[in-house]
Amino acid sequence: MRKTIPLLLAALFGMLPGRALAQDEAVAAGAEIYAADCAVCHGERLRNPGTSFDLREFRADERARFEQAVLDGKGQMPPWRGVLSDEQRDQIWAYIRAYAYE
Ligand code: HEC
Numbered sequence: 001m002r003k004t005i006p007l008l009l010a011a012l013f014g015m016l017p018g019r020a021l022a023q024d025e026a027v028a029a030g031a032e033i034y035a036a037d038c039a040v041c042h043g044e045r046l047r048n049p050g051t052s053f054d055l056r057e058f059r060a061d062e063r064a065r066f067e068q069a070v071l072d073g074k075g076q077m078p079p080w081r082g083v084l085s086d087e088q089r090d091q092i093w094a095y096i097r098a099y100a101y102e
Helices: 004-037 061-071 086-098
Strands: none
Touching: 004 086, 061 086
């Protein structure tokens, strides 16, 4: 029993950085896709030049609104359906949320 507890703790704390790492990877992947496909209109590093929507305004519970605009397009923005995979949209969302105002 004495050996079990430290082992359990090691396993638990060993897992936490792993999860944080996966999240970091999603954010980094999202940043790359954003730079290639979105920055031209939404601004370098999410800094909206004033010509489109500031994506940092998205709140955590607005994923559905994000999905609809990205898949179907909105105003001057073309639709991305069939262009970006589910995983790529997840990654862009992770990137946006990492730098969102709230
Ligand atoms: C050709 C320029 C252009 C590109 C490229 C572009 N957008 Fe947009 N986007 C816009 C404009 C302009 C709007 C505002 C549309 C409106 O409200 O009329 C917009 C709106 C949006 C919205 C909706 C915001 C809301 O009001 O709910 C989302 C989400 C979005 N863009 C995400 C993205 C993502 C993610 C990418 C990259 C995959 C991207 N956009 C690429 C121009 C662009």
